[in-house]
Structure formats: C-alpha cells, structure tokens
Amino acid sequence: MTLRRIRIQGLGVIDDAELELSDGLNVITGETGAGKTMVVSGLGLLLGARADAGMVRAGTPQAVVEGEVDVPATHPAAVRAEEAGGDATDGLLLVRSVAAGGRSRAHVGGRAAPVAVLAEIGEHLVAVHGQADQWRLRDADQHRLLLDTAGGSEVAEARGAYERAYEAWRASVARLQELTRTAAERAVRVGMLRGALEEIEAVDAEEGEEDRLRAESERLTHAEELRSAALLAHDALVGSDDPGPDQPSVTALLATAGAALGPAAAHDEELAALRGRLDELAYLGSDLAADLASYGTAVEVDEERLAEVHQRRADLTAVLRKYGGSTTEMLALARRFADELAEIDVSDDDLAELRRSTEALRQEVARTGAALTAARTATAERVGAAVTRELSHLAMGSAEVSVRVEPRWVSGDAEDGDGGAAATVVLEDGRSVRPRPHGLDEVEIRLAANPGAPARSVTRAASGGELSRVMLALELVCGDGTVPTYVFDEVDAGVGGSAALDLGARLATLARTAQVLVVTHLAQVAAYADRHLVVRKSTDGQVTSSGVVAVEGAEREAELARMLGGVADSDAALEHARELLSRRATMAG
Structure with missing residues (x-):
C-alpha cells in the first residue's frame, strides 16, 4: 500500500509538477517560496480537504491534483472506492479539481464521486501531521485507539471480553425495557395478538x-x-x-x-x-x-x-x-404474530428471571470494564514514559507526555429503575460509571511542555511543529503499521543541531514499516531520505512557476549544501553534506 505518484497542476506557484514517490522516507526540500507547502496542500485536496479557489494559480482555469496508489483489492480504501462505483483492480487513481470560480470535483477510480468519499478513502491511506491537520490528536477516540494499539494482545483480549459482555447486557436491557414499558400496553398488545391468531387459526386456511x-x-x-x-x-x-x-x-x-x-x-x-x-x-x-x-x-x-x-x-x-x-400473506402475518407473542407474553416469574440475568450481565460489564481500565492504565504509564523519551531526542527534552485513563463517573442518583440500569454500572468501590461500547474510560493524551507546567490536552499544549513531533513519537511508540503513508509538515520547526539528526533518524525508523513523506528545511533530516525531491522555481521575468525534480548523487549533495550554508557550491558545505550522507549510509547498513 504505497502512494506512488502525485501530479499537481495549476496550484499556487506550481504550474505542472509530478512527484514520483518510493517506499521508505521521501523528503521534499526547496528554497523559501518555491512551493513546498503547495505539495502538502495538494495532497490535502486529494484527501478531501476543503477547497479554496484562492489556491488556483492566476491565469489558470482550474487546479488539478492526481494521485496513484498501489493498494490491494481487499484494502478498505479499495473496497470504499468500489462501493462508490470506481475501479481499483490495478491500484487506485484519485483526482481532485478546483475551478477558479470555486467549484470542486472529485473522481475515484475513474468515476465521479462526492468529495466526502475522497476523505473517507484518505483516512485509510494517509495520516497528515501538520499544524492544521492533527485530526488524530483532535479526535478523542483516536487517543484511545492509539493507546489500545500500543497495549497489544493484553488490551485487545481485555477489550474483547468487555465488548462481548457489553453487547449481551445491552441486548438484555433492551428486552427488559420492551417487556416492562407499561403492563397495560403490553397486555393490550398480547390480547390483540392472541385474538388475531385465534381468528386465523379458526379459519384453518391452506396456502393458495x-x-x-x-x-x-x-x-x-x-x-x-x-x-x-x-x-x-x-x-x-x-x-x-x-x-x-x-x-x-x-x-x-x-x-x-x-x-x-x-x-x-x-x-x-x-x-x-x-x-x-x-x-x-x-x-x-x-x-x-x-x-x-x-x-x-x-x-x-x-x-x-x-x-x-x-x-x-x-x-x-x-x-x-x-x-x-391472500392466504400466503395472512399465514406469513400469523407467523410474525406468533413470534412476537412468544417474545412479549411472559409470566411474572420469567420477567423476574430476566431482571436477575440482566443484573448479572451488568455486573459482568463492570468486572470486564474494570479489567480493561487496568490494562489501559498499565499501558498508559508505559506509553507516556516511552513517548517522553522519544521527545527528548526531538528537541523537546523538557516536555513530558502522560496518558490519562479515567472512567466516566456519574452521580448515584442517575440510577433509577430499569432506565438507570440501562445507563450505568457500579464498580467494586460503589461508584457508578457510564459504559460505552469501547469501555468505561475516557482516554486523553496530555503534554506538559515545560517543567512545572500543568499537563493539558496535547492539542492545546503544543505548537504546530511540536504537535508533529509528538505525533511522530506516538507513531513510533504506538503505531501498528495499519496506516500506509505518513505525511509530516513543520515537524522540524524550531529544531537544529544534533536534534535535527535525531529527528531524521526517527523519521527513517518509522519509514522502515511505512511510507513517510516529509517537507523539511533541514539538511540533517533530508540526508536520511530514500528519495529526495526538490521543489524549484523558475521565472521568465514576468511569471514565476515551480516544478519538482528528484535529485541523486552530486545534485543531491549540492541541494544538501545549499540547505546547510545557502550556497550549493561551497566546499565546506559540500563536505558537510557528504558527511551527512555517509552517516545515513552507515545507519542503513
């Protein structure tokens, strides 16, 4: 599952550029103003981001972004494309166009589709980590999913036991509520069903x-x-x-x-x-x-x-x-009446037994939920410590990450008859908690950016560049390889020196199990790339445009030298560039 090619036409300063991507780590560099951010913006459009007509290149009728993805036919992205009428037999072609007038169109697998379908497919393919794209950290459910992934089989087994208990309890609660909504209402319905069945049985009809x-x-x-x-x-x-x-x-x-x-x-x-x-x-x-x-x-x-x-x-x-x-319809109706009557015509003893079994299931939800909370809490301590260690290598040595796992406590007066039983369970300490399909807990990843600073939700405590680095650390600690491609923008903001080398090394580590695309201005990061793409601008004196080229060998050394010293042919910068590439080669070997 790899993003193989992106073509961008008429977007910002980019007239027509094509990016051929590889597995592993892909870096995009270029001078300030060359249009590096337009590459990320174009990818965002391809993944269903909101269109802005102001992004369309002046004098161009529309901006168009195409993407080719190698994806197996059984992958969720391919399945969603097929559901939308597209063809994903030999990979998946995604297209997004934005007219200068503001109208936006999308095509998936060769067929027109709503832009929302692009967004749905994109969530299965690419995780974008930039200042405006940290959806995985803004969505509370994603915090829990990251933690559960890091918990491995221990959390997965605990969650499976809880989910089975929860589903059985909710089914029993629903049946109990149906049978006890009001005795008079149920009696009326039972009488109607019995009368109808007696009338149908009395005529003793045969089908046809x-x-x-x-x-x-x-x-x-x-x-x-x-x-x-x-x-x-x-x-x-x-x-x-x-x-x-x-x-x-x-x-x-x-x-x-x-x-x-x-x-x-x-x-x-x-x-x-x-x-x-x-x-x-x-x-x-x-x-x-x-x-x-x-x-x-x-x-x-x-x-x-x-x-x-x-x-x-x-x-x-x-x-x-x-x-x-007809007799066919009447006899079918009689069977439905008989089934419903069997469901709701229960004795007082049967109803009492149902209440007892529902309460037993409720206690099982409490027990398995508490076990899941314990497993998550243990995982949270390990993840917090591991992510904090990673951040110490990512120019955030003073930051501390913690993961809060806390049940959704409710006051005791929320329990009120069968309605209350349907809403809460009681733990061993006597406190009530409101369960949900995924557990009893609220999970939140928190960040204390500096010593003594209070831990706050990571999206409120970190800047754009810090968010990207926190997300990188989380992916390294919690990732399970289910996201095929990661995109990092601004991940190097405020980073320099040896921390930049650590950042490059950790991006390369993530790229061993997934495709990674990074926009960077640091040579120390770019040196770790498996494929190095450069956005270059040109002008004819009146109009400026940008294109993208892949660099290797001497051209790559010259680009790294430019990034290091601002001059591509500086002997010192070139020597430094070669040292960086040598360091990368040594690590890869």
Whole structure:
C-alpha cells in the first residue's frame, strides 16, 4: 500500500509538477517560496480537504491534483472506492479539481464521486501531521485507539471480553425495557395478538386455497353448461346415437377422405405423406372424442357442494380482509404474530428471571470494564514514559507526555429503575460509571511542555511543529503499521543541531514499516531520505512557476549544501553534506 505518484497542476506557484514517490522516507526540500507547502496542500485536496479557489494559480482555469496508489483489492480504501462505483483492480487513481470560480470535483477510480468519499478513502491511506491537520490528536477516540494499539494482545483480549459482555447486557436491557414499558400496553398488545391468531387459526386456511375455491365455484356454477358443451362436441366428432340424415360426423368425413386417397397414395410419395397426416387427424379426433365423453360424464351438478364452496369462500374472505389480501400473506402475518407473542407474553416469574440475568450481565460489564481500565492504565504509564523519551531526542527534552485513563463517573442518583440500569454500572468501590461500547474510560493524551507546567490536552499544549513531533513519537511508540503513508509538515520547526539528526533518524525508523513523506528545511533530516525531491522555481521575468525534480548523487549533495550554508557550491558545505550522507549510509547498513 504505497502512494506512488502525485501530479499537481495549476496550484499556487506550481504550474505542472509530478512527484514520483518510493517506499521508505521521501523528503521534499526547496528554497523559501518555491512551493513546498503547495505539495502538502495538494495532497490535502486529494484527501478531501476543503477547497479554496484562492489556491488556483492566476491565469489558470482550474487546479488539478492526481494521485496513484498501489493498494490491494481487499484494502478498505479499495473496497470504499468500489462501493462508490470506481475501479481499483490495478491500484487506485484519485483526482481532485478546483475551478477558479470555486467549484470542486472529485473522481475515484475513474468515476465521479462526492468529495466526502475522497476523505473517507484518505483516512485509510494517509495520516497528515501538520499544524492544521492533527485530526488524530483532535479526535478523542483516536487517543484511545492509539493507546489500545500500543497495549497489544493484553488490551485487545481485555477489550474483547468487555465488548462481548457489553453487547449481551445491552441486548438484555433492551428486552427488559420492551417487556416492562407499561403492563397495560403490553397486555393490550398480547390480547390483540392472541385474538388475531385465534381468528386465523379458526379459519384453518391452506396456502393458495382461495384460488382453488374460486376455480371450483366457477366449475360448479356452470356444471350443466360445461357438460352440454362437452357432449355436443363429442357428437360432432363421432356422431350421436341417433344421427339425422344431414349430420355427418368428423370421423366419418375423415374416413371418407382417407378412402379417397388410399389407392392413389401408393403411386406418389407426396400424396402418401398427405394421407399419413390425414390418418393422424383421424386418430386425434377419436382420442379427443373419448376425452370429451369422459369429461362430460364426470361433470356433476352438485348444489349442496356449491353451497359449501360459497360459504367457505365467504368465511375465508372475511378473514383475508383483516389480515392480508391472500392466504400466503395472512399465514406469513400469523407467523410474525406468533413470534412476537412468544417474545412479549411472559409470566411474572420469567420477567423476574430476566431482571436477575440482566443484573448479572451488568455486573459482568463492570468486572470486564474494570479489567480493561487496568490494562489501559498499565499501558498508559508505559506509553507516556516511552513517548517522553522519544521527545527528548526531538528537541523537546523538557516536555513530558502522560496518558490519562479515567472512567466516566456519574452521580448515584442517575440510577433509577430499569432506565438507570440501562445507563450505568457500579464498580467494586460503589461508584457508578457510564459504559460505552469501547469501555468505561475516557482516554486523553496530555503534554506538559515545560517543567512545572500543568499537563493539558496535547492539542492545546503544543505548537504546530511540536504537535508533529509528538505525533511522530506516538507513531513510533504506538503505531501498528495499519496506516500506509505518513505525511509530516513543520515537524522540524524550531529544531537544529544534533536534534535535527535525531529527528531524521526517527523519521527513517518509522519509514522502515511505512511510507513517510516529509517537507523539511533541514539538511540533517533530508540526508536520511530514500528519495529526495526538490521543489524549484523558475521565472521568465514576468511569471514565476515551480516544478519538482528528484535529485541523486552530486545534485543531491549540492541541494544538501545549499540547505546547510545557502550556497550549493561551497566546499565546506559540500563536505558537510557528504558527511551527512555517509552517516545515513552507515545507519542503513
């Protein structure tokens, strides 16, 4: 799962630039004003960020950002793209355009899609860490997810036990509330269901019976007409017992025709074939006459049975009008009524037992929830210490990170009958806590930026650059590789000297298990790159534009030298650049 290519057209100072990215650590450098931030802005657009028409390059009708992602068909991002109508068979193509007039469009896998779909897909692909993009730290649920990830199998097992207990308890609470909403309401419903079932059972209908009765009624009503028609047809075919002189039968006429053709048919095959067809007609006529005779004999005029059918139809129709247009619908409704009646028609003993089992499940939620809290608390202490150690190598040696894990306490008066039981559980110390599907706890990552400073939520206690470094430290300590690509902007703000080398080394460490994209102005960071991209601006005297090139060898040394000393061909800066690259090569080896 790798972001392979980004193409940016008409965005800010960038006229047309293409970034070919690699696995590992990708760094983007360039002079101030060259447009490095436009690369991050373009990536943000590609991931569903809000569009600003002011970002469109002057004189350009629209800005367009394209991204190619290598992602397996089973990955959540590919699945979401397929749901939106896109094609992710051979990777995923994402496109975002912003018109100079402000209108924004998105395409996913070759199909137009809402911009919100880009954002949904982006969350599965890229985590952007910059001053304006720390959504993983602004979202309280993400604090908990980071902590649970760091807790490994111990927290995962505790959470699984809690979730099973919670789901069983909530199902039992819902059933209890349904059965005890009001006794009178339930009694009315039980009475209605029983009455309906008794009425349906009394008619004892069979599926499709109304159609069979309708056909039988029609036959019995017109029995005399049916019998007379059959016998008249029979007489026309084979003749009656007392035929008149001018009433020849069909079979007699066919016999006459056959006799006429008989001698001559021996002399011509075509006529013989016609004689054969005539014989078939004679056989069919005889068979049909026999069937008509049998039918006419079987038809009976049964007034008593006709009355029975009419009464049965009347009884059945009366019930069908109330419970369905057909016996099929009525019998299906009866099954649903029976199921509902079995659910709500319980005895007082059954209801008491349900209350006891619900309370037992409630206690199980409290027990497993407390175990999950304990596992998270132990993990929080370890994560806080580990992240604090990481920050000491990231120019934040005075900072201290802690992770607060605290249940959602509620006052005792919140418990009030079955409604209260549905809302809270009671721990061993007697205090009540409000459970949620993920546990009893609120989790918050906190930062004390300086000694003696109070610990506050990390998003309020850190600057943009510090937030990026805190996030880097958290990803190193808590990350599990589920996010394929990380983007860091401003991560080097306020960093220099040996701390810059530590920062580069830790970015390279993260890049061993994920793709990392970093915008930096520090050569010490850029030296660790697996792929080094430079944003360069050019001008024709009137219009300035920027493009992106990958640098290697001497070109890369010159760019690092420029970053170190401001002059690309300074011998001292070049030597320093080579030392940095050598240091990176030694670490990689």
